[in-house]
Amino acid sequence: MQGGGSLRWWGILAAAGVIAVLPLAFPDSYWRTNLIVCAINVMLAIGLDFVLGFAGQLNLGHSAFYGIGAYVSTLLIMRLGVPFWAAFVIGVIASGAAGMALSLFAVRLRGHYLAIASLGFAVITYQILLNWISLTQGPLGIYAIAPPPPLALPGLPAIDFGNLANLLYLVAGFALLTYVLLDQLVRSPVGETLTAIREDEISAASLGIDCRAWKVFAFGIGSGVAGAAGGFYASFVGTLVPDAFFITESFTVLAMVIVGGMGTLSGPVAGAILLTILPELLRGIGDLRLIVYGVTLTLVVLFMPGGIAQAARLVRARLGRSPPWARGGDR
Amino acid sequence: MLTVAIQQGINGIVVGSLYVLVALGLTLIYGVLVQINFAHADIVTLGAFAAYFFMHGLDGGYLASIGVALLVGAALGFLVNVAVFAPLRERGNELLPLIATIGVSVMLENLMLAWFGPIPYAFESPYSGEVIRLGGTFFTVQSLLIIAMSAATIGLLYAFMKFTFLGKALRAVAQDRETAGLMGIDPNWLIMLTFVIASALAGMGGAMLGPVLVLTPFAGASVIVKAFAIVIIGGFGNVEGTIIAGLLVGLIESFTTQILGPGLIDIVVFALLLLMLAVRPTGLIAERREENV
Numbered sequence: 001m002q003g004g005g006s007l008r009w010w011g012i013l014a015a016a017g018v019i020a021v022l023p024l025a026f027p028d029s030y031w032r033t034n035l036i037v038c039a040i041n042v043m044l045a046i047g048l049d050f051v052l053g054f055a056g057q058l059n060l061g062h063s064a065f066y067g068i069g070a071y072v073s074t075l076l077i078m079r080l081g082v083p084f085w086a087a088f089v090i091g092v093i094a095s096g097a098a099g100m101a102l103s104l105f106a107v108r109l110r111g112h113y114l115a116i117a118s119l120g121f122a123v124i125t126y127q128i129l130l131n132w133i134s135l136t137q138g139p140l141g142i143y144a145i146a147p148p149p150p151l152a153l154p155g156l157p158a159i160d161f162g163n164l165a166n167l168l169y170l171v172a173g174f175a176l177l178t179y180v181l182l183d184q185l186v187r188s189p190v191g192e193t194l195t196a197i198r199e200d201e202i203s204a205a206s207l208g209i210d211c212r213a214w215k216v217f218a219f220g221i222g223s224g225v226a227g228a229a230g231g232f233y234a235s236f237v238g239t240l241v242p243d244a245f246f247i248t249e250s251f252t253v254l255a256m257v258i259v260g261g262m263g264t265l266s267g268p269v270a271g272a273i274l275l276t277i278l279p280e281l282l283r284g285i286g287d288l289r290l291i292v293y294g295v296t297l298t299l300v301v302l303f304m305p306g307g308i309a310q311a312a313r314l315v316r317a318r319l320g321r322s323p324p325w326a327r328g329g330d331r
Numbered sequence: 332m333l334t335v336a337i338q339q340g341i342n343g344i345v346v347g348s349l350y351v352l353v354a355l356g357l358t359l360i361y362g363v364l365v366q367i368n369f370a371h372a373d374i375v376t377l378g379a380f381a382a383y384f385f386m387h388g389l390d391g392g393y394l395a396s397i398g399v400a401l402l403v404g405a406a407l408g409f410l411v412n413v414a415v416f417a418p419l420r421e422r423g424n425e426l427l428p429l430i431a432t433i434g435v436s437v438m439l440e441n442l443m444l445a446w447f448g449p450i451p452y453a454f455e456s457p458y459s460g461e462v463i464r465l466g467g468t469f470f471t472v473q474s475l476l477i478i479a480m481s482a483a484t485i486g487l488l489y490a491f492m493k494f495t496f497l498g499k500a501l502r503a504v505a506q507d508r509e510t511a512g513l514m515g516i517d518p519n520w521l522i523m524l525t526f527v528i529a530s531a532l533a534g535m536g537g538a539m540l541g542p543v544l545v546l547t548p549f550a551g552a553s554v555i556v557k558a559f560a561i562v563i564i565g566g567f568g569n570v571e572g573t574i575i576a577g578l579l580v581g582l583i584e585s586f587t588t589q590i591l592g593p594g595l596i597d598i599v600v601f602a603l604l605l606l607m608l609a610v611r612p613t614g615l616i617a618e619r620r621e622e623n624v
Contacts, residue, residue, distance in 0.1 A: 113563065293437055
């Protein structure tokens with residue numbers, strides 16, 4: 001969107017630096033916990049933005065893919081004794097495959113139809129998690145899920161992820177890695193192809209682009225990222241209940257993407273951080289978290305549909321090149 | 332066995348006709364605007380709460396409370412149109428209004444949660460206790476009332492759309508907004524009217540659903556996902572299709588409860604929806620509108 005290639009890498013390096021000092025700046029477990037939640041939400045938001053902002057498909061089933069990743073990896077670990085990272089990868093693949101399957105089902109549909117089909121998928125997934133008690137233990141939930149196993153690097157002491165600081169490094173580092181990969185993807189010809197489909201499917205098809213395949217691909221990537229977030233969520237929280245993956249979760253992530261600015265990757269990161277941290281700061285007034293989400297989502301769509309990213313661009317344009325009085329009209 | 336089937340059939344028609352009331356509102360709005368109002372669910376819930384508080388706070392009668400819910404629904408529809416759909420109309424983005432109403436819905440549900448609390452309200456109609464026996468089957472006066480009121484409302488709406496000038500103007504706007512505008516019809520006024528009618532139906536549906544459902548701030552949300560399924564199964568924007576699909580979903584729901592248990596209702600309904608989308612995405616009755624398919 002902005003700046004040259006090198007500027008972007010400096011930004012990513014700065015983000016890595018910030019992540020490195022986070023546990024030092026926040027020694028208490030309350031804020032470390034919130035920051036891990038934040039990193040998980042960042043992953044969910046950029047995953048949804050890839051499908052919504054870049055491929056132009058309104059996916060209201062994100063909560064389902066998040067849940068599939070969490071349940072598949074946890075059940076593999078706890079029922080079959082599969083090692084954590086293998087289960088994690090299978091969970092990501094399962095979410096991605098579920099996303100691609102839904103997308104194949106709905107590939108002929110656009111806009112509103114896809115929104116409702118994906119909403120329906122989220123409802124079905126939630127109901128299955130709730131009702132297939134022999135597998136998921138239904139509303140009782142799965143308890144005592146272990147954190148990721150200690151990572152033993154040769155020549156170094158083992159890194160224990162039961163420690164919140166280390167877990168924060170792991171999840172935030174993974175979120176940053178996901179961001180870099182998606183960022184590269186979006187800037188490659190793949191991103192241009194997806195944008196072309198989003199803007200005008202018929203013209204794209206006339207250029208020989210297989211719109212179906214690309215939409216399925218985008219859905220698979222976005223859902224896979226949600227699945228990874230789910231795998232971390234389970235091992236971080238230690239318990240899984242279906243309510244964590246209710247449709248409301250899809251709307252929460254949607255609010256993060258829209259508030260940040262869909263169609264940019266940095267915007268949803270800012271949206272996810274803002275909408276995770278802000279309600280924590282407002283805790284005194286009671287549990288108004290979702291009211292805040294609803295109000296901001298509506299107001300942003302009405303008055304600043306480009307979200308924080310658009311606001312940042314406007315501010316930069318004002319402060320940057322020329323003083324406001326020397327410029328013509330704003331648009 | 333047969334009496335059980337008849338009994339479940341009646342239950343299905345009762346619930347189905349209420350779903351039709353809710354889904355018709357979505358279909359009407361979609362027909363005119365090609366937009367989805369996600370906050371429709373909360374108009375249903377607020378209609379139910381309005382009726383409840385009218386009966387329990389003001390000692391009003393049940394029939395009058397349905398009228399109150401209708402007015403509350405109409406007012407809310409007016410507000411949603413003014414606050415969200417009218418300002419976004421010029422932007423011409425197909426997804427933004429839907430996203431904005433998701434925000435409105437999340438806000439309303441949680442405001443209701445803060446005010447009314449999560450504990451279900453016991454909304455009892457005085458007619459639920461009066462039972463009529465016919466052979467081996469029983470039905471309450473309440474279920475007769477629901478079927479009669481829904482049928483009358485749907486009939487009136489149908490007559491309004493078919494025979495009155497305003498109804499014809501509405502259909503004209505739905506077919507081609509610009510041409511209708513050139514013929515001297517004010518589309519903005521008619522869109523507003525559509526929202527008011529659609530939301531009045533939702534509010535009224537809420538008052539009648541109140542005694543059927545568990546009345547919590549999320550009561551409408553559980554109905555609306557089925558209403559979405561109904562609208563798609565019936566063919567978006569198609570009134571006849573919506574009526575048929577609504578009754579069908581009501582019947583499927585009551586027989587699913589009987590045969591498979593209540594936990595599987597949503598799964599069966601949405602499996603049907605996904606199947607429908609795969610096999611016949613235009614809905615039971617095909618519309619001319621094809622751009623979404």
